[in-house]
Amino acid sequence: MSFDLNNKPLDERKNHLVKVISSDRFLKMRGLGNDVPFFICAFKPEEVDAMEITRHSLVRQLEKLNVKVQEINIYDHCIEILKQKELWDKIIEVEPSLPKSELKKLLQNVLDPETHLTPKIAESTDESEYDVLFLCGIGEVYPYIRSHNVLNNLQSRIPQKPVVFFFPGAYVYSQENGMSLDLFGRLRDDKYYRAFNIFEFEIEP
Numbered sequence: 001m002s003f004d005l006n007n008k009p010l011d012e013r014k015n016h017l018v019k020v021i022s023s024d025r026f027l028k029m030r031g032l033g034n035d036v037p038f039f040i041c042a043f044k045p046e047e048v049d050a051m052e053i054t055r056h057s058l059v060r061q062l063e064k065l066n067v068k069v070q071e072i073n074i075y076d077h078c079i080e081i082l083k084q085k086e087l088w089d090k091i092i093e094v095e096p097s098l099p100k101s102e103l104k105k106l107l108q109n110v111l112d113p114e115t116h117l118t119p120k121i122a123e124s125t126d127e128s129e130y131d132v133l134f135l136c137g138i139g140e141v142y143p144y145i146r147s148h149n150v151l152n153n154l155q156s157r158i159p160q161k162p163v164v165f166f167f168p169g170a171y172v173y174s175q176e177n178g179m180s181l182d183l184f185g186r187l188r189d190d191k192y193y194r195a196f197n198i199f200e201f202e203i204e205p
Helices: 010-021 045-064 074-084 088-094 100-110 113-126 147-154
Strands: 038-043 069-073 132-136 163-174 178-183 187-191
Touching: 010 038, 010 045, 038 045, 045 069, 045 132, 045 163, 069 074, 069 113, 074 088, 074 100, 074 113, 088 100, 113 147, 147 163, 147 178
Parallel strands: 038 163, 069 132, 132 163
Antiparallel strands: 163 178, 178 187
């Protein structure tokens, strides 16, 4: 099934997501071979607010179909980490005068996906029961956290359950880079090939 992201209304895309995510094939991760059950749900950057509403509506519809969703906002998790380390207020205080390069380096160290962010996400998933995990908020944490780093580190840290990654940009193929996550449709250096485009996932085998 080919799904043209640019020409389909958001409601039609949501209907596709409901059908796919509630299907046995998706929930039981059939047809993936040895690949990880990661799915990219890309959307246009200007649809950020509309997608937020759509995602909440999607969760409610899936719950009515007895599909339990756990939502994790990466940006919110980053704030929690900073607060736990008692750094949040300090960063707010120095941010206006701190050079952007130094602020970026500080946040990259404190929120490193391998040592800090991914364990935090894994802790959240370990504490709950769910059928599918929704990850969002990646656009808000650029440039100190990159999407491919989060996904690479999550592969071995969370249970083998489907993960839908809501991504403001495009998941595209090129001969030069292979599959890449193009944040905001412009930043083309996040190479990642192990996920599936959820709008191309077939419901029937």
